[in-house]
Amino acid sequence: MASRRDVSFYRDLLHKPVVDCDGFPIGALLDLSTDPVNPTPEHACVRHLVVRPHRFGRQVPANGTGKPFVVPWALVASLEPRSIRLRQTSQDLGPATLGGTEVLLHKHILDQQIVDCRGSKLQRVNDITMALSDGTLSLWAMDTGIRGFLTRLGFHWGLLALLRPLPTRLHHHVIRWECVDRVEPARGWIRLRVSRDEIRSAGRQTPQPPDA
Numbered sequence: 469m470a471s472r473r474d475v476s477f478y479r480d481l482l483h484k485p486v487v488d489c490d491g492f493p494i495g496a497l498l499d500l501s502t503d504p505v506n507p508t509p510e511h512a513c514v515r516h517l518v519v520r521p522h523r524f525g526r527q528v529p530a531n532g533t534g535k536p537f538v539v540p541w542a543l544v545a546s547l548e549p550r551s552i553r554l555r556q557t558s559q560d561l562g563p564a565t566l567g568g569t570e571v572l573l574h575k576h577i578l579d580q581q582i583v584d585c586r587g588s589k590l591q592r593v594n595d596i597t598m599a600l601s602d603g604t605l606s607l608w609a610m611d612t613g614i615r616g617f618l619t620r621l622g623f624h625w626g627l628l629a630l631l632r633p634l635p636t637r638l639h640h641h642v643i644r645w646e647c648v649d650r651v652e653p654a655r656g657w658i659r660l661r662v663s664r665d666e667i668r669s670a671g672r673q674t675p676q677p678p679d680a
Contacts, residue, residue: 481547488557504569
């Protein structure tokens with residue numbers, strides 16, 4: 469799987485078709501899960517895909533209900549321009565479940581309020597930036613700036629091709645994932661382990677995604 473330094477959850481993954489190893493569609497990506505925040509959050513990696521079944525695809529492990537089903541990230545062979553390709557045929561996909569403490573990126577991270585270690589409210593999350601290396605997709609940062617907003621605007625209105633040159637010229641306004649202390653879904657908060665001033669200081673250093 470090719471390495472990439474800047475994978476956008478909205479631009480590159482959300483709602484992208486998921487196909488099996490033969491190219492047959494099995495659904496579309498609804499969400500990704502990662503481990504709960506721990507003392508080394510910089511190593512947070514994607515664990516599962518949550519997929520909406522394709523109406524006309526082959527039979528997949530969705531229990532015949534049309535409900536979303538779970539696929540381990542280890543079964544992803546490649547992130548292609550138009551699809552996410554798996555290593556197996558749809559018939560070979562077995563049932564999988566999310567861990568009880570896993571965090572869902574779309575449900576628990578996007579649009580949630582970020583608060584610093586003192587409880588001061590910062591921005592909300594517009595997008596999530598990740599890094600792909602050796603088949604592992606790692607969380608790198610939460611995009612809280614205009615770049616992430618424009619990515620979502622282009623996605624919703626079908627203008628992504630027109631807006632694409634603009635976001636590439638904008639600086640990241642991000643909060644590194646290693647700054648996250650815990651995710652609080654019940655409150656809609658993402659609490660940081662650092663203060664607002666420390667975030668501003670880090671932002672002035674213009675951080676870049678890690679080399680893959």
